[in-house]
Amino acid sequence: MEIAIVVAADEHNGIGFNNQLLCHLPNDLKFFKTLTTGGTVLMGRNTYESIGKPLPNRVNYVLSNTLKEIAGCKVFSHMNDAIEDARKNGVEQLFIIGGSNIYKQVFSAADTLYFTRIHSAFQADAFFPHIKKEEWQLVSSNPQPADEKNAFAHTFELYHRVDSPAHSDQI
Numbered sequence: 443m444e445i446a447i448v449v450a451a452d453e454h455n456g457i458g459f460n461n462q463l464l465c466h467l468p469n470d471l472k473f474f475k476t477l478t479t480g481g482t483v484l485m486g487r488n489t490y491e492s493i494g495k496p497l498p499n500r501v502n503y504v505l506s507n508t509l510k511e512i513a514g515c516k517v518f519s520h521m522n523d524a525i526e527d528a529r530k531n532g533v534e535q536l537f538i539i540g541g542s543n544i545y546k547q548v549f550s551a552a553d554t555l556y557f558t559r560i561h562s563a564f565q566a567d568a569f570f571p572h573i574k575k576e577e578w579q580l581v582s583s584n585p586q587p588a589d590e591k592n593a594f595a596h597t598f599e600l601y602h603r604v605d606s607p608a609h610s611d612q613i
């Protein structure tokens with residue numbers, strides 16, 4: 443099973459503030475929807491609460507030690523249990539959709555990184571880890587200028603891990 447991180451970060455790797463996204467970027471939301479629809483997404487409890495509902499047409503996995511049940515979601519209290527459940531259910535690509543806490547735990551075990559770089563700087567209190575060039579190879583880069591709907595220029599980047607990912611039981 444491929445573990446794929448999906449994230450949008452600003453020029454300082456900021457990804458959120460006050461449990462919200464940094465800005466409204468419809469082009470990135472569209473990209474996210476197209477990529478993940480029909481698939482399985484895994485998120486932390488804060489990100490789930492920020493979204494406020496299960497994402498439609500996707501299997502939603504939520505990690506939490508405080509909530510045991512969320513309608514429309516599968517709740518896990520251990521990262522490995524969630525990953526093993528996805529494997530057992532034949533998931534081919536597990537999308538890790540945040541937030542900061544979850545990205546940090548999964549980063550070393552991920553194979554693929556769908557990274558939207560927003561070419562601006564925002565006030566942030568949640569961050570994505572530094573992408574080391576020795577660990578990740580940039581496979582494609584697709585720049586998107588600002589337009590009337592998208593106030594900030596951004597670039598869709600795809601990375602593949604260069605070295606072998608850590609085994610998921612090491613995270």
Ligand SMILES: NC(=O)c1ccc[n+]([C@@H]2O[C@H](COP(=O)([O-])OP(=O)(O)OC[C@H]3O[C@@H](n4cnc5c(N)ncnc54)[C@H](OP(=O)(O)O)[C@@H]3O)[C@@H](O)[C@H]2O)c1
Pocket residue numbers: 448449450451456457458459460461462463464485486487488489490492505506507508509518519520521539540541542543544545547568
């Ligand atoms: N820009 C982006 O692409 C993007 C994407 C997603 C989120 N975000 C932003 O990121 C921020 C939220 O990130 P965050 O780090 O505060 O929260 P988070 O990663 O979404 O959730 C953290 C919570 O998940 C649960 N958790 C984490 N690891 C766990 C584990 N191994 N086992 C069981 N439960 C676990 C805990 O919940 P309990 O406290 O219930 O135990 C923990 O408090 C928001 O600002 C959001 O908007 C940005």
